[in-house]
Amino acid sequence: MTTYDIAVIGKGLIGAGAIRHLSLTQPDLNICIIGPDEPENRKTHDGVFASHYDQGRITRVLDPSPTWGNLARQSIKQYALIESASGIQxxxxxxxxxxxxxxxxxxxxxxxxxxxxxxxxxxxxxxxxxxxxxxxxxxxxxxxxxxxxxxxINPRTLIQAQLKVAEDNGATIIREIAEAIVQENDAITINLREGDSIQAKKILISAGGYTNTLLDRKLVLxxxxxxxxxxxxxxxxxxxxxxxxxxxxxxxxxxxxxxxxxxxxxxxxxxxxxxxxxxxxxxxxxxxxxxxxxxxxxxxxxxxxxxxxxxxxxxxxxxxxxxxxxxxxxxxxxxxxxxxxxYTDHGNPYIDKLDNGIYVATGGNGAAAKSSDEIGRLGAMLCATDQWDSELNQDNFRCVYMS
Ligand SMILES: Cc1cc2nc3c(=O)[nH]c(=O)nc-3n(C[C@H](O)[C@H](O)[C@H](O)COP(=O)(O)OP(=O)(O)OC[C@H]3O[C@@H](n4cnc5c(N)ncnc54)[C@H](O)[C@@H]3O)c2cc1C
The missing domain is CATH 3.30.9.10 (D-Amino Acid Oxidase, subunit A, domain 2)
Incomplete structure (x- = not known):
């Protein structure tokens, strides 16, 4: 069974941002991202869906919330870099x-x-x-x-661009659904729907609306x-x-x-x-x-x-x-x-550590496409280093659990 240092679960907007940042900042780590491609026909598809199967998501900084304004500004600063590094507009x-x-x-x-x-x-x-x-x-x-x-922004091509840069920097893309995660000793086993398993020392879950299907202790989501x-x-x-x-x-x-x-x-x-x-x-x-x-x-x-x-x-x-x-x-x-x-309980994404080796970056609140690069980056940095790498208050991104 292959063992990765970090596996990102969810190949959507936030997960794709996270894997690119991991690939740039943690060149010595063996990293992967797990998630299915967009279904060819949504009317017959019976797997997981996503919030980004579209050609357009509005991007702008002005917002009633300074937190969302900050996440947007940080992400937008990266757009030109991602476009030029990937060659994808x-x-x-x-x-x-x-x-x-x-x-x-x-x-x-x-x-x-x-x-x-x-x-x-x-x-x-x-x-x-x-x-x-x-x-x-x-x-x-x-x-x-x-x-x-x-x-x-075009969310589909943004994901393609993020993944292209990550793959060019050595990340592995596993185009599968994660069925379950099992924590044992120092490693986490991720069982994939088609029958294989992989192991990771740490995981970052960015499975959007499906995040709770992978967790025992459920989030308010x-x-x-x-x-x-x-x-x-x-x-x-x-x-x-x-x-x-x-x-x-x-x-x-x-x-x-x-x-x-x-x-x-x-x-x-x-x-x-x-x-x-x-x-x-x-x-x-x-x-x-x-x-x-x-x-x-x-x-x-x-x-x-x-x-x-x-x-x-x-x-x-x-x-x-x-x-x-x-x-x-x-x-x-x-x-x-x-x-x-x-949605999350407090209206900001959840970017937090859940358990030993298990981290989450999820909860777009209908507004995360434009800001997905920065949300992914914060999740990636927390997962890789256990450090909060932002001027924003970390407490505003803590998970809230169902009682
Ligand atoms: C119609 C619509 C319009 C929107 N408009 C805007 C807008 O104008 N501007 C804006 O900024 N935001 C907008 N948003 C919000 C934005 O699209 C979401 O906030 C964003 O997609 C959230 O990113 P995510 O990575 O959390 O989730 P997603 O993009 O949904 O990605 C989650 C990924 O996890 C994968 N996954 C799920 N379960 C598993 C599993 N078990 N194993 C592996 N992978 C799994 C899915 O396949 C998916 O690819 C809009 C959303 C919608 C629906």
Whole structure:
């Protein structure tokens, strides 16, 4: 049986960031990352799923939380390095417009702007309409128009890039599902679904929503359904919307509390889509049993959800929202897709030591794609050195366990 110094479990956004940092900072260690590739057909797949099977994730520094602002800033600083070291492009600097008709949140975002100084301009509703004439906002809106490195990343190619650099630096990639971990003496045995096992002196678990399926002592890590709408647009519409930024809005509206939207992005089917979702409303609109997925014990309970087309009530709201926000939008077609969001108890990721040799970096809270490199780095450094390598307070990232 092969024994590694460190095995990262979960080949998603955070795990891929972790393995690259391990490969760069711990050149003498024998390291691997374990995780399945994206399924070719989600409607027939019966293994684990992930939160990153998509072409776009918004990236920006401005945030109501200074912690998330810091994680984003540190990660964004690495994008160009990762692109040049891997030769794989994933970063699109189209800007990010954050708009709200809830001005009481403005101070917290301004404070993060002041602390981290990303380039941005404050706009009122008229300013938004002047810069982005195809968008419509009511007079109550105030906005932050972040430029510079803000925009979106392609999560699939970011993972490819991280893994390419890690592999070039000697890391092994094991394209399998970890079935169970067994701690014995000084080594941890990882049983793989196809029957093999490997051993590692230490492991870092970054299995996203499935993290609890590998742990005896469960974390507070609620996993929630999330429905997204993809609006197909033709080349004329792409041309008309060519200056569209990524958009994040929060509303006082009773049904739609928030909305995020990406500009037209090309997908592997050769078509171009505007993608949008809403974080705020499902809690109120859906009964809890439809909203939560119990991924504490089994990785198969969510399969029905991933074979579905998302919650159609939510999709209906997203459809009317996108037409409200983009003037005269010409949609060729609509597609709805189910996804998974994983939350922590305190709203920051869990980056912590669980037991002798067992570490975790997980809990994206719907916001970790852009910041996955830094979250992965902090998990990697903690796992390799038992040191917390950040100006952020380590206590804000401690695990919270189910009672
Ligand atoms: C629709 C949607 C839109 C989003 N938009 C944004 C956005 O605009 N900006 C942003 O920053 N964030 C966004 N997010 C959040 C972001 O995508 C997640 O926070 C991020 O993917 C979390 O990374 P992760 O590595 O924890 O999990 P994942 O990316 O889900 O990776 C976990 C990995 O673990 C693997 N795994 C699971 N179980 C096992 C096992 N037993 N053995 C081995 N491997 C296993 C899975 O295969 C998967 O690859 C969005 C999320 C969704 C769903």
């Amino acid at each position: 994933f970063h699109h600097k189209v800007g990010c417009l954050r708009a709200t008709d809830l001005p009481e949140k403005a101070d917290t975002i301004d404070a993060v702007g002041e602390a981290f100084s990303p380039p941005y301009t404050r706009l009122d509703a008229t300013g938004c309409s002047t810069k982005y004439p195809f968008l419509q906002f009511s007079d109550e809106f105030t906005a932050w128009d972040e430029t510079g490195d803000a925009g979106y 609620p996993t929630k359904t999330h429905s997204i709408l993809k609006v197909e647009v033709d080349s004329d519409e792409v041309q008309r919307l060519k200056s569209m930024p990524s958009i994040i809005t929060t509303f006082s509206h009773p049904n739609v509390k928030s909305l995020y939207m990406l500009p037209p992005v090309e997908y592997p089917d050769g078509k171009t889509y505007i993608k949008l979702g809403s974080d705020g409303n499902p809690d109120e609109l859906l009964p809890a049993k439809q909203h939560f997925l119990d991924l504490t014990k089994s990785d198969t309970t969510a399969i029905g959800w991933f074979h579905s087309d998302g919650h159609l009530d939510i999709i209906k709201i997203l459809k009317s929202s996108v037409h409200n926000m983009i003037r005269d939008l010409k949609a060729v077609n609509y597609e709805s897709v189910p996804c998974l969001l994983t």
